[in-house]
Amino acid sequence: MHQRCSVELAKEVFNIKDNNILEAIGCHTTLKLNPTPYEMTLFIADKLSWDQDGRPPFYDLVKEELDKSLYHAALAYMNYIVENKLILYPHKSFIEGKQWLEEYCNRRGK
Template identity: 55%
Template sequence: MHPILLELSEQLKLTDNIFEDSINLLNKYNKIIVAKHSKCVATEAERLAYIFGENHKDARIAGILHDISAIIPNDKKIEVAEFLNIDILSEEKAFPPIIHQKLSKEIAKTIFGITDERILSAICCHTTLKSNPTRFEMILFIADKLEWDQEGTPPYLINVQEGLKQSLENGVFAFIKYLYENQSNLEVVHPWLADAYNYLSVLLGSELNIT
């Protein structure tokens, strides 16, 4: 186990309340904003799970743990990922913060004992999504975007909300389309994001395509 995770494992006294444990951990590492964001994402993921017929308890767990790797400094994320033999893409090396989704999956699994592959997979792609995503994965993905951790109202909020009135896929596509139309604001275009966009564009009949 990497020294950072070993320290985490030794310091964390797990209880039977994964929500309190995860928030306490984030607060311990002074990730106050992330802790607040995670609470909101957990609530929103649970709400969307009710609407779209997925397991709301599992959605809440995925939401509370999705950014748990915030405890790992950005300048250590690639090092930890390499130690854990995580597949690292060139885009992730170029912009290390984006690999936090894969690291959060590993922490959820090794430290918090999450074994449900649905939850782990959703956490692993909650930032970028991926091709042929499950509905559970899309729920966590869009909950994360609806409850963003910046000030003000998300510029894509209305379009996503309108899309969700049609279907989960339309809501997700509305957000990714916004990113595509504002690519200049992105540090990198993650291949999984491009895959998700292209998959949904075909599914929903859009003519747009990105690489």
């Protein structure tokens, strides 16, 4: 719901018309199957923008993987939250995106 509301807010309040940006906003919390660079960039930025003291616990891992690619960084975050049981009921888009990234990164070599 947050993603859909954010798209409407971007359109109505900020007059954003660029479909690439709106699509990225529309999946910035879950990502999705076959994400674009815009979508992965906003997804990673959303995760690294921390509303608590200090850095997110996954910051160093994601930053290290970002040196490889956006794909690796997004997958590193997703793996971290699954492995550390920080997500109980992943959204369908999250699951599809994670599976797609695993396949993509495996094809490219880790």
